[in-house]
Amino acid sequence: MKLKNYLSLLLLLVAFSGHSQKKKVAVVTFYANKMIGFEDLGIGSEELLKNILNLRDNPNFNLSPMLEKYHSNFFNDYSKAFPFELLPESEVINNEAYKSFVPKFELKGYDEKNYLVYDGYKYVYEGFNGKFNEEALAKMFADKADGVLFVNINFALEKGFGIGGTASVKMRATTRMALYNKKGEKVFAFSENERSKKTGVMVGGIPVMKPEKILPMCESALEELMGDLKKRIAKIVSKSESKL
Structure with missing residues (x-):
């Protein structure tokens, strides 16, 4: 083979290798909101x-198993729907700069009770007026990742159906995912949600807020949400890699 042809082939192989290599993204926060929403009830x-505050503070209102399950599904299954790879969690939560990072709108005192943050992560506010956090974290991981991803889940009560004069409620589980590039610019941000199959009751116009009544509804709603979440993610983020 002539030297010229050999060099051309080598350049093509290098170019193909670089093109085929997936970009990487660092998940920088992963948490659940313990404050159950109730806006839909109009109450x-x-x-x-x-009652909602008492539920939040009740040690029996334990969302940890659900957050653990969602976290496992996210990294082991849903992540395969992304057109990019996720940076290993250990490279994020063990990063010294990340561990010492103080987010804008950092949780302090009373507000800390509102969130259950997955082990090793920080609660990091993302979205409206949160530009400081997106840019700072994108810069922090710029040498390892092409972007940063924010993930959270929350729950909210909604009106159900009234049977025989008795009002019922359902739970809606919602997850938000938001991706920012190296400059801290938004690539995508979306929310997906589903209602629970299980219902609760209202007494005197107020939902029964006991952990043993609310937790099964949260679990049911999350199960419905996770049902086809991988397919939903794939449709939404299919073209996001080109924006990183």
Whole structure:
């Protein structure tokens, strides 16, 4: 083979190798909101808010198993729908700069009770007025990743069906995923949600907020959400790699 042809072939192989290599993204926050939403009920009573706060503070209202399951599914299954690879978690949560990072709108004192953050991660606010966090984290991991991904889940009560004069409620589980490139510019941000099959009851116009009543509804809603989430993600993010 002539030297000229050999060099041309070598350049093509190098170019193909670089093109075929997937870009990488660092997941920089992963948490669940422990404050159950109730906007859909159209109820703003002090009693309901008190019950929701009591539920949040009740040690029996344990969302950890659900967050663990969602985390496992996210990294082991849903991540395969992304057109990019996720940086190993150990390279994120063990990063010294990340461990010492103080996010804007950092949780302090009372607000810390509102969130259950997956082990090793920080609660990092993303979205409206959160530009500082996106840019800072994108810069922090720029040498290892082409972007940073924010992931969270939350739950909210919704009106169900009334049977025999008895009002019922359902739970809606929602996950938000938001990706930012190396400059801290938004690549995509979307939310997916589903309602629970299980229902709860209202007494005197107020939902029963006991852990043994609310947790099964949360679990049911999350199961419905996770059902075909991988397919939904694939449709939404299919062209996102070109924007990194």
